[in-house]
Amino acid sequence: MQELTRNKLLKQANALIRGKGYSSFSYADLSKTIGISKASIHYHFPSKENLGENVVLEALKDLDVELSFIDNTELVCFQRIHRFIEIFQKSLESSQLPLCCILLTELDNLPESIKYTVSLYFDVQIEWLKKTLEVGIQNGEFNSNIDVQQSALMILTFCEGSGIVSKISKGNNPLDRGVGQLMRLLSA
Numbered sequence: 504m505q506e507l508t509r510n511k512l513l514k515q516a517n518a519l520i521r522g523k524g525y526s527s528f529s530y531a532d533l534s535k536t537i538g539i540s541k542a543s544i545h546y547h548f549p550s551k552e553n554l555g556e557n558v559v560l561e562a563l564k565d566l567d568v569e570l571s572f573i574d575n576t577e578l579v580c581f582q583r584i585h586r587f588i589e590i591f592q593k594s595l596e597s598s599q600l601p602l603c604c605i606l607l608t609e610l611d612n613l614p615e616s617i618k619y620t621v622s623l624y625f626d627v628q629i630e631w632l633k634k635t636l637e638v639g640i641q642n643g644e645f646n647s648n649i650d651v652q653q654s655a656l657m658i659l660t661f662c663e664g665s666g667i668v669s670k671i672s673k674g675n676n677p678l679d680r681g682v683g684q685l686m687r688l689l690s691a
């Protein structure tokens with residue numbers, strides 16, 4: 504029961520952060536949406552910083568599972584990149600910004616432990632993208648002249664930035680419109 508409550512708190516805190524931002528959500532919001540007392544929330548997460556850090560760490564575990572699944576099910580690196588982009592597509596379809604995208608908008612005001620976990624989250628994505636691009640270059644799928652580090656940053660920037668742009672583009676999804684162009688830039 505305690506683990507179930509903890510997981511519900513993490514899931515709902517993730518949704519609140521993605522919807523309102525870290526600074527704008529409170530234990531009172533969480534209490535209201537989950538239906539438990541603030542004291543019960545404090546039992547699981549003694550501070551908002553502890554909760555926020557655990558939300559990002561849980562998202563990092565989920566990301567690791569998704570990236571492993573992509574690696575194990577997609578043989579073609581071109582498709583792996585597409586599947587990575589689909590992770591962000593799901594966020595846009597739910598009308599929420601990616602978790603670390605919203606946290607980056609508040610980075611200067613975040614506690615150090617959350618800054619660290621956000622940085623770790625981005626590092627995992629960049630490293631996975633670099634590895635995938637390197638294999639794709641070796642397989643002849645991607646242009647051998649691309650700068651792998653810069654291309655990984657470009658893909659991640661495209662995905663994260665699309666979340667922000669989609670908020671103001673009134674139904675026009677930048678991921679849908681830009682993914683073909685992005686892939687053409689990488690192609691061999």
